[in-house]
Amino acid sequence: MRLGKRIREIEHEDRLDPLVARLKGLAERLPSGTARDVLHGVQLGHPLHPIMIHLPMGTWTAAVLLDLLPGDHRREARALVDIGLLTVSPAVLSGLADWAQQHERHQRVGVVHVAANGMGTLLFGASSLARARGRWGWGKGLALAGLGAIGLGGTLGGHIAYHRAGGANSADHFVDLVPEGWHDLGELEAYPEGNPAGADVDGVPVVVARTKDAVSVLMGTCPHMGAPLAEGELADGCLRCPWHGSEFRLDDGTVVHGPATAPVEPFETSIVDGRLWVRLSPA
Structure with a gap:
């Protein structure tokens, strides 16, 4: 079975609805008015979230690549991991604002998307902590696992954005x-x-x-x-x-x-x- 079909099955998984409801409760706490418009990307003319996710994903991917290259790149890789952690919040907030205004099938896939990216963020946080303590091997391994998690999250996000046109101009x-x-x-x-x-x-x-x-x-x-x-x-x-x-x-x-x-x-x-x-x- 193709991965895309597996993802479409998530859209019909009503056991995710309690998680959807809890996450929507968090979304309701986001500021309204101009601040919410900024999160959506109204001033840009297209959604803000796809831009913001490049910051953590780009820095974390670069960190893992440095880990795999020969030579001593520990300082640079650790800095990239930490920069990625600092840029997660705006990516999350902009995505949450968009997700809360989408259809049920988008939202069910979205909570799994959030879970995968959340696990990836935790793994990169653990990688940063391990590197700070001088446990570089653990730091590299945790970062590699984290990249796999956010890769899965990105696949789910791509399904929402492209297959289900979440955020695209429907007209x-x-x-x-x-x-x-x-x-x-x-x-x-x-x-x-x-x-x-x-x-x-x-x-x-x-x-x-x-x-x-x-x-x-x-x-x-x-x-x-x-x-x-x-x-x-x-x-x-x-x-x-x-x-x-x-x-x-x-x-x-x-x-x-x-x-x-x-x-x-x-x-x-x-x-x-x-x-x-x-x-x-x-x-």
């Missing part, structure tokens, strides 16, 4: 499906003021947000996890996702608050004889 493919030119969405009066309404452009979902002063049309799928934005709500010039609360500006689709990090694609609008026409805004 990006729709951009290539919208035909060029203007498209008729029907009578403007068919779209009520103050509430988002769904429509489609040649099968591509869009959301129409009509206010007293303007009408805005955005791609109808949330980039975060694919929620139907027509089921969301309008607030302070923004459209709020119905699933995880991401907020997007009505005028240009910019992310105001996460967990989404990619903007919603906006459409240009034109009212002709009481009918609403739209076309995808140029880059």
